[in-house]
Amino acid sequence: KLGRFDQFVPIGEQIDMPPSLLSRFDLIFVMTDQPEAQRDGAIAQHIIKTHAVGELIKQHEFSPLPGVDDAYIERALAPVTPDIDPTLLRKYIAYAKRNCFPILSDGAKEALIAYYMRLRNLAGGNKPVPVTARQLEALVRLAEASARMRLSSTVDTEDTDRILTIVDACLRQVAYDAETGSFDIDKLVTGVTKSQRDIIRSVKEAIRNVSGDSGGQARVDEVIVILLQQGFARDKIEHTIEQLKRGGEVLEPRHGLVKLIG
Structure with missing residues (x-):
């Protein structure tokens, strides 16, 4: 939304898409532009080579250059030519989608069920639900x-080994709740974690209890004191x-006073 990704803010708050729609994607990966000398150098070399060979071909077509022939151009193109031709790759994918309908083997079924059950078993007590049946699908x-x-x-x-590794990496990026130290799929599905x-x-509840005898209004400092006693951090409370x-669930009639709406 703001042009920069903040690793300390939930992903749902940074993408201009409702969590209910975001949760429809099977995989979500955060790709950030982090400086890395070796990778940045390789990207820079590739861009420069691509532009150089492109200009070489255009110049040769306009006015043939001495010593430049098809073999020379082919050698110049080699470093910037994909290992798999894009057209061939598209045809391969289309063929696989039209003609291949794989069936789960017994070993694959057991692996998927075991992974799903392992994550589900992380829930319990006051811990969040890590995954739902939608993630199994x-x-x-x-x-x-x-x-x-x-x-x-x-x-x-x-x-299954391949995709479980990929899914695990995905969940650690978009569904890991650092406060509980566990996966919480609600972080992705609803944008709100269990914590x-x-x-x-x-x-x-604190506002409701404090405002019982004061016309529905509660002093913010009293609410904060109650929640501090329950173990919540002041910055989280505020x-x-x-x-x-901002969500319209609490009204501030006067400075220092709050009131529940509805």
């Missing part, structure tokens, strides 16, 4: 895509109150 689709890439009629364990829901609920005010 995504695992199946990705495993089938891996098999299609090999033009295989079956989804084998090598496919955020907990403090929102606690703030509302940030949550501001969020509720």
